Amino acid sequence: MKNWSVLILLAAACGLVSCSKLQYIDQAFAVKAYSDEQDAMARDVARRDAQFEQLLEMVRRGEATGAVKTAAQLEGRWGPPVLKRDAPGKGWATWLYRYQLKRQGAKVYVLIRPDGSIDGFHLEE
Numbered sequence: 038m039k040n041w042s043v044l045i046l047l048a049a050a051c052g053l054v055s056c057s058k059l060q061y062i063d064q065a066f067a068v069k070a071y072s073d074e075q076d077a078m079a080r081d082v083a084r085r086d087a088q089f090e091q092l093l094e095m096v097r098r099g100e101a102t103g104a105v106k107t108a109a110q111l112e113g114r115w116g117p118p119v120l121k122r123d124a125p126g127k128g129w130a131t132w133l134y135r136y137q138l139k140r141q142g143a144k145v146y147v148l149i150r151p152d153g154s155i156d157g158f159h160l161e162e
C-alpha cells in the first residue's frame with residue numbers, strides 16, 4: 038500500500054511538470070522561429086556583401102562596364118541595389134550599391150539610361 042501511494046505521488050508530480058512545460062511550447066516555437074529568421078537574414082547580408090565586393094573589385098579594375106551592359110544584367114549578376122533613385126522628368130536612374138549594414142566605406146553609383154542601358158559606374162571611397 039505504501040508503494041502505491043509513492044507511485045501515485047510520483048506520477049502526479051511528473052504530470053504537473055509536463056503540463057507546465059507544455060504551457061510555454063508556443064513561446065518556445067516563436068523564439069526558435071525568430072532565431073532561424075535572424076540566421077537567414079545574417080546569411081543574406083553576408084551573400085549580398087560578397088556580391089558587392091565582387092562588383093567593387095570589377096569597378097576598381099575598370100572591368101564592370103565591359104561585364105554588364107544593362108540594368109537587368111547588373112541586377113541579375115550582383116543583386117538588387119540598396120537604393121534606386123529616379124531623376125525627375127528625365128527617365129534616368131541612379132542605383133547605389135554598398136555594404137548592406139555598414140554606412141561607411143566604398144559606394145558604387147550606377148547611372149542607368151531611360152532604355153535600361155548602363156551609362157557608367159562611379160566609385161566613391
